[in-house]
Amino acid sequence: MTAIPRLGSMHDVKRFEAHLKALGHSIPLDEHLIAGAESPLAKPLVRGEIRIGNRITVQPMEGWDGTFDGRPTESTIRRWQRFGRSGGKLIWGGEAVAVLDEGRANPHQLVAAAHTRKDLAHLRAVLRTEHRQTAGSEDGLLIGLQLTHSGRFCRPNSDHRPVPRILHHHPILDRRMKLAADHPLLTDGEIERIIESFHRAAGIAWELGFDFVDVKHCHGYLGHEFLGAHTRDGRYGGSFENRTRFLREVVDGIRSSAPGLKLGVRLSAFDTIPFRPDPQSSTAEKLGPGIPEEHHDLLPYRWGFGIDPQRPTEPDLQETMQFIELLQKLGITLVNLTGGSPYYNPHVQRPALYPPSDGYMPPEDPLVGVARQMQHARAVKAQFPEMIFVGSGYSYLQEFLPHVAQAAIDSGWIDSVGLGRMVLTYPEQLWDTLEGAPIQRKRICRTFSDCTTAPRNGLPSGCYPLDSYYKDSEPAQRLKEIKTRSVAPSAAAP
Ligand SMILES: Cc1cc2nc3c(=O)[nH]c(=O)nc-3n(C[C@H](O)[C@H](O)[C@H](O)COP(=O)(O)O)c2cc1C
DSSP, X not given: OOOOOOXXXXXXXXXXXXXXXXXXXXXXXXXXXXXXXGSGGGOOEEETTEEXXXXXXXXXXXXXXXXXXXXXXXXXXXXXXXXXXXXXXXXXXXXXXXXXXXXXXXXXXXXXXXXXXXXXXHHHXXXXXXXXXXXXXXXXXXXXXXXXXXXXXXXXXXXXOOOOOBSSOOTTHHHXXXXXXXOOBOOHHHHHHHHHHHHHHHHHHHHTTOSEEEEXXXXXXXXXXXXXXXXXXXXXXXXXXXHTHHHHHHHHHHHHHSTTOEEEEEEEEEOOOOEEEOTTTOOSSOOOBXXXXXXXXGOSOOSOSSBOSSSTTSBOOHHHHHHHHHHHHTTOOEEEEEESOTTTOHHHXXXXXXXXXXXXXXXXXXXXXXXXHHHHHHHHHHHOTTXXXXXXXXXXXXXXXXXXXXXXXXXXXXXXXXXXHHHHHOTTHHHHHHHTOOOOGGGOOOOOOHHHHHHHTTSOOSOTTTOHHHHTSHHHHHXXXXXXXXXXXXXXXX
């Protein structure tokens, strides 16, 4: 692949548009940004009882910085303050919060439990205070808590060892994770106890005043693995009905224990098979570009959701639409669309110019990844116009993010634009647009992936290249040493 042009060096919208066109993609794009109440980004979003004051969403962004007993630290509190400072009126969950200790993706993940109630309340309070300072009021502010069980990707203990809790065997992921053929599957009884822990956690969120909980179904974690559990026997696998039983049972229990609590679902709406660095072009110094794992003897492919079983490198939205229809029937209006997984195809889930240390060089211009997420979200939105959809994967757009966000809302591709990595470095980017303030280019996320490489190596997440809180920290020094030893390109590379 030829060198990927840097968006930071494309100073005007016309050049950016020409580049997109050359890639064969078209996404909405406004040349001129609109400030104030006339901006599409400032329009409130109202559906039934849900009222969201603007079109800016803060995506859940975990920091791998809680205490071993699942409570926030000073760094967590700072991150939630910055979520509030963004001016975004939809806070989609803050970050992944485990419903059980053993369901944590890392030993620093937050937990929703009796002993963390005060801490979760504090996170919500600091976010609200900061939000009032930016936006002037809390009018139309909707705050959720993302509830999760990490399933296959559990690493709950202080030794950071994986403790996979799987629903079915996966021919590629099992091999990668070195799981034995008889690695135990979660039993139906264990699943029932996990469902009860979702009910308990939602009850806590409700008592603390969170407006909604997200029953997470994305990125390879447990909820998402249920949707792809085609090969599992019994009540929770096989048919669509069985693969969505987890969702229905979680929702039923929450509805009876926390009747006023709203519900949302973050969904990996499409997927592709796991990728790995191309061994032909990987060297000791450099990762090769990502290529799909060998899968020709695995057809029809039965280990994913939103994938074409005959051509599993291609998405298939048929069951995705069926799932959204189910959400609609269950009275769930809030849906956050994402794709793939950071563990096995990060270029799909978080398009980036630089890979994390356990990743691969981009197999495509990351803009293609942005366009893919936007186009699939558009297709879903077109089929369910009355529901509320949040879009993901916009951070790679960098200085052009406001131009695309404004146009995407205006043209009805999506209802609200989610900010993920951009929130770590420049939470006010879209708020500055609304205020008519110039974009602060030095604060723009350039997708160096240190926010992923750090936690992959046991360090807290954060923007190490740009945020002085991390840049000047002791973990930054350790990260530098780790990166010098690993084959991943350094964030300082051009
Ligand atoms: C450091 C980091 C932490 C994340 N934490 C979460 C999380 O807790 N829950 C979740 O659903 N997604 C999480 N994500 C995914 C983001 O919410 C988002 O989908 C992804 O970064 C792509 O959006 P972006 O291009 O705006 O960054 C995380 C991503 C990163 C890089």
